[in-house]
Amino acid sequence: MLAVVYKGNGRVALEERPMPVIQNDKDAIIRVTLTTICSSDIHIKHGAVPRAVENTILGHEFVGEVIQTGNLVRRFKAGDRVAVNVETFCGECFYCKRGYVNNCTDPDGGWALGCRIDGGQAEYVRIPHADQGLTLIPEGVSDEQALFTGDILSTGYWGAELAEIKPADTVAVIGAGPTGLCTLMCAGLYGPSAVISIDVDDSRLELVRREGLADVTLNPGDTDVRQRILELTGGRGADAVLEAAGSQESFRMAWQIARPNAVVCVIAMYEQAQTLPLPDMYGKNLVFKTGGVDASHCEEIMRLIACGKLDTRCLITHRTSLDNAMEAYRIFEQKEDSVIKWAIKP
Numbered sequence: 001m002l003a004v005v006y007k008g009n010g011r012v013a014l015e016e017r018p019m020p021v022i023q024n025d026k027d028a029i030i031r032v033t034l035t036t037i038c039s040s041d042i043h044i045k046h047g048a049v050p051r052a053v054e055n056t057i058l059g060h061e062f063v064g065e066v067i068q069t070g071n072l073v074r075r076f077k078a079g080d081r082v083a084v085n086v087e088t089f090c091g092e093c094f095y096c097k098r099g100y101v102n103n104c105t106d107p108d109g110g111w112a113l114g115c116r117i118d119g120g121q122a123e124y125v126r127i128p129h130a131d132q133g134l135t136l137i138p139e140g141v142s143d144e145q146a147l148f149t150g151d152i153l154s155t156g157y158w159g160a161e162l163a164e165i166k167p168a169d170t171v172a173v174i175g176a177g178p179t180g181l182c183t184l185m186c187a188g189l190y191g192p193s194a195v196i197s198i199d200v201d202d203s204r205l206e207l208v209r210r211e212g213l214a215d216v217t218l219n220p221g222d223t224d225v226r227q228r229i230l231e232l233t234g235g236r237g238a239d240a241v242l243e244a245a246g247s248q249e250s251f252r253m254a255w256q257i258a259r260p261n262a263v264v265c266v267i268a269m270y271e272q273a274q275t276l277p278l279p280d281m282y283g284k285n286l287v288f289k290t291g292g293v294d295a296s297h298c299e300e301i302m303r304l305i306a307c308g309k310l311d312t313r314c315l316i317t318h319r320t321s322l323d324n325a326m327e328a329y330r331i332f333e334q335k336e337d338s339v340i341k342w343a344i345k346p
Contacts, residue, residue, distance in 0.1 A: 001019055003122035008054040021126070022069075025070035029068040030065065030127055032063075034063050036062065051115060057125070061086065062120035063083045075131045076134055088133055089109055099294055106128075121325065121344070141302070144313050153182045158267075158295065159265050160183060172198060175243070176204040181207070182315075187242065192240075196216045196232070204340070210314075226256050236260075237257055319343045319344075
């Protein structure tokens with residue numbers, strides 16, 4: 001089968017790889033019907049994910065059809081359409097029972113697909129712990145609607161919950177890339193009085209305005225973001241800040257635009273260490289929350305998709321087939337042609 005493989009040293013390649021097989025009674029084999037490229041794949045390519053294993057098939061954000069299940073898989077059967085969770089989790093360990101599936105203690109637990117074990121930028125893929133790692137796609141929900149359920153939409157949903165957004169709050173989301181756009185959508189579920197989207201790319205802010213994902217859009221290139229947010233909030237600052245951009249500048253902005261006693265939720269993945277300037281923020285009494293997504297709410301997200309409360313199809317700006325994946329990677333990494341997300345069909 002055809003697959004996109006991480007080769008190390010900043011290289012990915014399109015290769016022929018063997019078909020996956022059941023290795024454990026809790027496995028399922030999925031025929032991939034739609035996959036995509038994530039910023040995390042670019043981080044792997046750059047060597048910024050130490051746990052990533054060379055010669056692993058990339059891809060952790062995809063949907064497909066179950067073609068085979070192990071003897072202990074109970075919730076799914078051949079023919080089911082499913083979205084795949086970014087994380088592998090056993091459902092039984094200390095962390096899984098508390099919803100902290102990113103820290104599952106199983107050998108394949110946490111972010112394994114497309115990082116430490118073969119992922120879904122391929123024609124077929126093996127899913128460990130399938131009963132936990134798959135979400136049934138209901139009739140009426142298309143592959144494109146369901147594509148981002150298990151990763152960036154889960155990240156936005158988790159981040160909005162983590163940020164403790166309350167009705168009538170002012171919420172600022174830094175970054176209007178794929179994860180930031182999903183975060184904007186999920187923040188809106190909590191009934192804030194205003195959602196502010198911040199990005200340096202005017203084309204992405206135009207998408208935010210067109211889709212009605214924020215009440216205010218700000219570009220740091222032509223606006224004093226901190227001053228404008230103070231004006232919008234009676235001099236206080238944002239009640240909740242979600243940082244989804246992942247740069248030194250956006251990290252600094254996150255704590256600067258937050259009001260005293262706000263929650264600052266850092267959900268971006270960084271390639272370099274950041275510093276908390278504690279003397280500068282002393283007295284603001286901020287709560288910082290950060291980490292890798294606990295993608296344990298996929299069934300809730302799928303219900304919200306099915307009833308029209310969440311619709312991420314606007315993120316799909318480009319479509320292609322798997323045999324054109326290398327060109328898709330180039331365009332995505334270079335952020336050419338106003339790309340947001342690819343939909344790649346094996």
